[in-house]
Amino acid sequence: MADFQGAEAFWNRVSLEPMAKYPQHNKKNWKLWPKNSKVPSYSALPDMEFSTRPELEDPQIMHWGIKESAEEKEPPARVDVLWGKGADLQWRFRVSDEDLVVIASEEPPSHPLSGDKGSFRAFFIHTLDSDYGWLRGNFSIRPATLKALRKAGLSTSVLASIYSSEGFWAKLENQNFVQYDTDKRLKSFEFAYRYICGWDRGVSYIHFLRTEHTRTYFCINYPSRAREKITAYLKRYPEFAYRDFFLDAVAADDCLKEWHLNIGERRESVLHHERKYEDEAIDFNTATRQLHSLARDWHTLEQGCSILQTQLGFLRQVYEKYISLCCDSKNAWSVDVTSTMGESLDALRSRCDNYTKWTMVYRDRTTLRINLLFHLASQREARTSTSIAASNKTIAEQTRRDSASMITIAAVTMLFLPGTFVSAILSTTFFDYGKDGLSVSGQWWILPAVTLPLMILVFGVWWMWQWWRFVGWKRGRVEGKAV
Structure with a gap:
């Protein structure tokens, strides 16, 4: 039976804090970065760790980032862990570095009992208590914490992405790596990707590592409502922890809900502008600025939805590859066969595709409204110019009459002057x-x-x-x- 004592009380206290305190990116100087951003040369690096993917890793930026993390003065990252074997799962909140080392060092059973699903570990790293950097907390994972997470298998590619000053737009590529032993049997299966859950919610990462008897998740800034959801489900159904890609699908669903809210808010703003057709009721200065801001938001939302759609397609492909390798008779790893997560990923991708199309529609409607305002403003200026021209004509006619009168007076004066x-x-x-x-x-x-x-x-x-x-x-x- 899963041990979830204190989990509900903890989440009632802290789970919604990040949602209430997320700052707007445009109100924070997220471009603020360490002044000493020069990475050391390879010759100045200490002994480098062995890597299975050296062509993709950057030890220079890793060394520099760890050094900056040691000097960071912002609040440190918070690490919560969900771990256990089989159905015996437990939550550990605000885990210390010492306990984190113990959890990371625990070896899975080499020969689990028949029907045993193995062990499960999920490390939830929360960096949003800091306001420093584009991630919000790029350097808040302390070196001791980082060492324990690296021991558990955290990808250095994820860390290199976090330490990159251009990481806000130069995002981490979707990664999927498979390792085999000398007998060409499956040794490990892992994937990693980055996502953004809604508007101004910070940047999140997920790294999944699977060995024969252990499933390990590293979730950086996992959506708080998604955590509440999995906590509630696992309390009643702990076997859901071994439902393949369960944490990924729940996070994607929460992301789509956030994008849904963001799109809905801006949709109401578009409809508000579209209801005004009489130019006398329009404040052109305010409306133009608001519509420009809306058009910019639609472009950003379309990009966010498109990226999420691509990631869902990536997860779908990785899932098929994962199931194929695990079910191979040469490997015979345990997988959840009660349902197909691929169908859920397809449904999520279809919903995301719908949001992307509606975002494009509202973007075009916003552009149409901007064009309408331009033409209404041009017509108003034309009417004003016509009115001014008519007034000038009247003034010119009166001036001509005054001139004729003056000429007549002058002529009469000249007649009488002699x-x-x-x-x-x-x-x-x-x-x-x-x-x-x-x-x-x-x-x-x-x-x-x-x-x-x-x-x-x-x-x-x-x-x-x-x-x-x-x-x-x-x-x-x-x-x-x-x-």
Whole structure:
């Protein structure tokens, strides 16, 4: 009978903490990285460990990462272990490095009893208590803890990916390795991959190692709700621990639920924008920024769903290979034959494919909405320009009328100006209005002789000035057309 005493109380206390405290990546400087990011040369490395895949491993970055982990000041990674033999499973929470060494060193039975499923170990490494690095806790696994996990079989490729400064986008490749003994019998079967469970939930890894009598899982930042689920199932049905790829399928299901929530939230935002068609009800500045952010989110969600779809396809292929090798008469390893996990993986992949397609649809609809806003804004600007042009036309017409009035006034003024001038002359001594009547000077002819030429001169100057302006305006139009 499985020993799960304290497991429920523990999860009621801590399992939901990471979900409530996950920070937004755009609010954290996850690019913060150790200043001394230069890895040592191969000649400066200590004795390197033996590796079955030296062509894929990077001892330089491993040596550098372990050194940085020893100097890390952030909260250390938390390690919980689910382990046992057969149906006798137990949880150990916040395992110390000393106990971790004991668990990692335990040897499986060389000849288990008939029907015995062997032993099971699952190491759950939680690094999200730290805010340092893109993983959130890239260097929070202390060297002593790391040594115990490496003894249990943790892949150095996973660690090299964690220690890479570009690991946020240069993700760990999906890995599947098989080893044989000298008799060409199956010795070990392992696979590793990286995944992201929803929006701003940190980065997770799973590494599975199977020998003839032992199944070992290394789960870095395993989804907390998925852990609650397997805890509840294993409490009642401990044999589910030996259901092949069970932890992988539960994690994938939780990832899909997270993507489902992320897509649903942004779908509501798209529908909110699509309900507004009258441009008077649209704040173009705010709506444009919100739709741009949505379009960016849809691209990220599509990428996340596509990567998960690829990983589900990878797990499906690995599962078929795993079953084929284990059931080979030469190997005859125990597997769960009560149900086929491949069918569950197919169902999960189909759901993921559906999410990917809907993400593409909503991305296109967001783009259509952005285009609609662009055209509505263009129409609004066109209407504004038309209104301004009409106002300018009215102003120009009024200005033309004012100009015509001024010209008329000027012409009338010029007509009366000589007479006014003459009147001023008449008030001189040329004319005398005395008691004996009007007496005219003998030089009266000087008055018309001066007045009439002066009137002609004034009108002539005015006419020449108007003609000069007209010729200059006409010349300017001709030169403008030529240019």
